[in-house]
Amino acid sequence: MSPNLCLLTVVPTPVRRRCALHYILLHLLGYKLSMDDLKSFRQVDSLTPGHPESSHTDGIEVTTGPLGQGISNAVGLAAAQAHMAATFNKEGFDLITNHTYAFLGDGCLQEGVASETCSLAGHLQLGNLIALYDDNHITIDGETDVSFTEDVVKRFEAYGWHVQVVKDGDNNLESIYNAIVEAQKVKDKPSLIKVHTTIGFGSAKQGTESVHGSPLKADDIVNIKKKFGFDPEQKFHVPDEVYATYNAIGVRGAEAEAKWDALLAQYAQKHPEEHKELTRRIRGDLPEGWEKKLPVYKPGEKNAASRKYSEIVLQAISAGIPELVGGSADLTGSNLTRVKEAVDFQPPSTKLGSYAGRYFRYGVREHGMGAIMNGLSAYGGIIPFGGTFLNFVSYAAGAVRLSALSQHHVLWVATHDSIGLGEDGPTHQPIETAIHLRAIPNLHFWRPADGNETSAAYLFALQAKGTPSVLSLSRQTLPNLENSTIEHAVKGGYVLHDVEGENLNIVSTGSEVQIAVAAAELLAKEGVKTRVISLPCWEVFDAQPKEYQLQVFRSGAPYLSLEAYTTVGWQKYSHEQYGLAAWGASGPYDKVYEKFGITGPNIAAVGKKVAEFYQKRGGEVISPILHAI
Amino acid sequence: MSPNLCLLTVVPTPVRRRCALHYILLHLLGYKLSMDDLKSFRQVDSLTPGHPESSHTDGIEVTTGPLGQGISNAVGLAAAQAHMAATFNKEGFDLITNHTYAFLGDGCLQEGVASETCSLAGHLQLGNLIALYDDNHITIDGETDVSFTEDVVKRFEAYGWHVQVVKDGDNNLESIYNAIVEAQKVKDKPSLIKVHTTIGFGSAKQGTESVHGSPLKADDIVNIKKKFGFDPEQKFHVPDEVYATYNAIGVRGAEAEAKWDALLAQYAQKHPEEHKELTRRIRGDLPEGWEKKLPVYKPGEKNAASRKYSEIVLQAISAGIPELVGGSADLTGSNLTRVKEAVDFQPPSTKLGSYAGRYFRYGVREHGMGAIMNGLSAYGGIIPFGGTFLNFVSYAAGAVRLSALSQHHVLWVATHDSIGLGEDGPTHQPIETAIHLRAIPNLHFWRPADGNETSAAYLFALQAKGTPSVLSLSRQTLPNLENSTIEHAVKGGYVLHDVEGENLNIVSTGSEVQIAVAAAELLAKEGVKTRVISLPCWEVFDAQPKEYQLQVFRSGAPYLSLEAYTTVGWQKYSHEQYGLAAWGASGPYDKVYEKFGITGPNIAAVGKKVAEFYQKRGGEVISPILHAI
Numbered sequence A, B: 001m002s003p004n005l006c007l008l009t010v011v012p013t014p015v016r017r018r019c020a021l022h023y024i025l026l027h028l029l030g031y032k033l034s035m036d037d038l039k040s041f042r043q044v045d046s047l048t049p050g051h052p053e054s055s056h057t058d059g060i061e062v063t064t065g066p067l068g069q070g071i072s073n074a075v076g077l078a079a080a081q082a083h084m085a086a087t088f089n090k091e092g093f094d095l096i097t098n099h100t101y102a103f104l105g106d107g108c109l110q111e112g113v114a115s116e117t118c119s120l121a122g123h124l125q126l127g128n129l130i131a132l133y134d135d136n137h138i139t140i141d142g143e144t145d146v147s148f149t150e151d152v153v154k155r156f157e158a159y160g161w162h163v164q165v166v167k168d169g170d171n172n173l174e175s176i177y178n179a180i181v182e183a184q185k186v187k188d189k190p191s192l193i194k195v196h197t198t199i200g201f202g203s204a205k206q207g208t209e210s211v212h213g214s215p216l217k218a219d220d221i222v223n224i225k226k227k228f229g230f231d232p233e234q235k236f237h238v239p240d241e242v243y244a245t246y247n248a249i250g251v252r253g254a255e256a257e258a259k260w261d262a263l264l265a266q267y268a269q270k271h272p273e274e275h276k277e278l279t280r281r282i283r284g285d286l287p288e289g290w291e292k293k294l295p296v297y298k299p300g301e302k303n304a305a306s307r308k309y310s311e312i313v314l315q316a317i318s319a320g321i322p323e324l325v326g327g328s329a330d331l332t333g334s335n336l337t338r339v340k341e342a343v344d345f346q347p348p349s350t351k352l353g354s355y356a357g358r359y360f361r362y363g364v365r366e367h368g369m370g371a372i373m374n375g376l377s378a379y380g381g382i383i384p385f386g387g388t389f390l391n392f393v394s395y396a397a398g399a400v401r402l403s404a405l406s407q408h409h410v411l412w413v414a415t416h417d418s419i420g421l422g423e424d425g426p427t428h429q430p431i432e433t434a435i436h437l438r439a440i441p442n443l444h445f446w447r448p449a450d451g452n453e454t455s456a457a458y459l460f461a462l463q464a465k466g467t468p469s470v471l472s473l474s475r476q477t478l479p480n481l482e483n484s485t486i487e488h489a490v491k492g493g494y495v496l497h498d499v500e501g502e503n504l505n506i507v508s509t510g511s512e513v514q515i516a517v518a519a520a521e522l523l524a525k526e527g528v529k530t531r532v533i534s535l536p537c538w539e540v541f542d543a544q545p546k547e548y549q550l551q552v553f554r555s556g557a558p559y560l561s562l563e564a565y566t567t568v569g570w571q572k573y574s575h576e577q578y579g580l581a582a583w584g585a586s587g588p589y590d591k592v593y594e595k596f597g598i599t600g601p602n603i604a605a606v607g608k609k610v611a612e613f614y615q616k617r618g619g620e621v622i623s624p625i626l627h628a629i
């Protein structure tokens, strides 16, 4: 059973000293972190890296590090708790009741992503979220006076939070305890407890920024140890009574867990269906046979935009995968992310939905959405997806890379994915976004060409436990292509249109594949035999057996890539590249494609030039993916 | 003379209807925007794209579009006004006095970047900034009730803003006027005027989200025109009295400009030096001979981290380039961005600096810093630079791409640029960042290998009017290399170590170039003759004459790329790639490099394998940059 569901959730903030504290607490509480692990703090291959990583160290629930992510993950964890509680708790079975605790500093509060998520947390009335704000008045640059003089208490009240202030966090530990107890009583608001502290308390340097990054001096450490009653000669030493105290907490935790396990066993008796469902979801297993509902298309049938194909998938599978919890950053009608029967995830008092609702209204908060989805995923039992325009996934880059690093199973439904969005123009047309996302390790960037490829993208993305995916989807209509199948597309790349003795290969993705096919037809008439390769997901294709990869990218004729983005990166799969040299343009999408020469006739002309160049050059044209290393 | 300096600055927000309104106002006020331009709204190659672009349309001062950027640019414009006023105004010469006006909606306020910049604007007491918040209670997803229920008035008061509420913005235009007059009187706080309005006022659909994106129906338009006293039959028609009214405003503006020009002429008499300096800065010309101060190094001399070389450059040139206005997102001591004699840009009442100060304390607000720098640049007379870790430039991706699209002359001092940052670990170590930034059109990503290359990066970046640059700098020490010179490096790429009859070429950047050199030395001992190419800036290298490019990347032997990032993208310049397959690791930097095999001996072993593979394959090895198209 995931401890996330039964124990307190603690989200650390990134600052080094909190991170060390976190590791020490995990050690004292009996997590798999030895004294030797603590000694190798910030060393290569240790369990105690410079910033905690959830997939790496026992007891680390989310990867924080970059500022603002921790508190935002906490909002996601608290939302997940509210959702799972509303879905699975029954009379007499308060199974899912945990609080989420987050520790944050001034830096966290300055980051925009924290503003986004804390505003939403207030709206969502996440009563089980308790954030302790360590107000030590110091950041790396010195006094917060130099840049951060806002009234944090008032700001959080404006967000709809319950706010308390603890005046002497250095000495009056009881007042911190009491504030937490008060916060626990507030059920309809998240709580912020602002605790005035002195950075480096006890040190000769207390209250200055020099304590932030630099280690204390040896004599200062001796003094601090004496001051707090420790033996100054001993290092990495935990007095027995400390171990005993923490051990007692561990015992209490084990008792709580045993009690919870017993409750779950009773739940299994009384509510066998719900129990089965809950445990399945926590294991992260998808319901059996869900994939049979995926739409399948025949060539030319029911042509639609790939954002529409995506909507059809969601409509088909949502009922069967209750852990699919979606939303949009205020672009629901454009992203087509809300299925007909959806109920909004909302506090019941708003009368706009319920916590059992599976549709999140994220507001215009892309970065916040990304960080909240990471929290939802970390909690367990939920597979979150979120919609926005592909271009605005960039706003969330900080959270997206952490999804990948932390192995969160998160989906982005990224519509309006190229110059094909048309009139909104260059400010909204991604150029660099695809290669940016392709370059993030453990992130799958899918750009399906039609209906079957869209179904394939969902099939793969939903099965890819531990890997986030971005689905790049068109605004404009795309035909269902000859030879595109789910089985082909889940390989990440395949030969869509094959010929023998080819003079040219065109490799393409998404909305440009149909243009490659049109070009190939025109070229055939001119005697230039052209294969077309569809490559909806580079990362997945790269994981295929080398033999298969070399069947697709066989040697013999040059490869020309075609994509309505920058050509940067396409050299990996091609000898020649066609794409956008700079920014897009505002206009009806077909006119914009024409302006940039991404049409069947022009690509045929370019392809002919490429084929002739390599014929003239002579020698074997070797596959672009054949390498020495 | 830049009108930015003498007229009111108006920053539009991105929503379509405001954008149309903006274009219409520009037309009525006599900017270069004809009725035909208005008719081709959102058409290819028109002057009226779907979202306004500053480099594209007369009278557009910043490129907004993506939500949150407009108000954040406005903060930058207002800060620029405060700085230029403090620098150039003299007794009797209130030359620089403009207000900055911004219009924003609910969406803008939800974006984190707006929270960051509005918090800072409050801290900075930017009294000449006036923001009108169009509170129409509607976003694309419907009522703001679904996701945005915070108390905006209270939040902005918490930021230290002066806030007013206009209750009937639909009918009581006088109350809006009066609120603006009140706001103008407040000199020590930015002002927010919350104006309650009805979206689509006058339409049958008024007050609903359907007015947001969809056009009104024909009969509805007829009714609205009648309601407001226009001829319902006429389209794209401006009654003469409307032209006359706006023409009078244009005349008033021209009079104000003439008066201002006269004041400037007197200023030239009384303060000739300041006048020369002000006009030079507004033209965007650098002071003559500034580049002579750039540090030059001999091989092996004064080895340092490239962030330190950068500090030495800044220290050397800052006094000579007063328009260089820098800062850091709370990493001053790490980014090394503050020169010794710097004065902070602060409201005088804080006693921490003055508005004439040239060093910005941005706080932990990377995205906000990016958007503010765009505003500073747009104002004229300022070349802003900002420091953070390279990894956190990703937080600011939304603003960075707009720098490039809008041709803002902005510099990012992006330190701690790889796994070389060491202990902070994978959450802070960029992998995908370099290729992301390289893929943004009109953005120069520089990764200098040593002192001379760092000087070259500043030389080029400061001369590249209309192009933003990111300088990717190391935390760890880098030796000054044999054959690295400013003259070589400003070409973006050059042969650092040449041999005849090479068996291998290694192409590298930044901190890995020294490792490539070490590998080449080891390889030479084994009879593998190896050239080393340093490629500090792809974009600049690509702009060199093809002949030069082919001298550097001549055919004959394979090219192996070496960079401590993802290898994605390097296929453009190499046949084989060495880099990071996934995430970095936390540890002392030399141990981390060792873990990933980025050492002289290992790269020599890899290089040998590559050379042998291509020798065995036979045939000519053709330059990776030789193409058909």
Ligand SMILES: [Ca+2]
Pocket: A105, A106, A107, A134, A136, A137, A138, A139
């Ligand atoms: Ca702090």
Ligand SMILES: [Ca+2]
Pocket: B105, B106, B107, B134, B136, B137, B138, B139
């Ligand atoms: Ca609105």
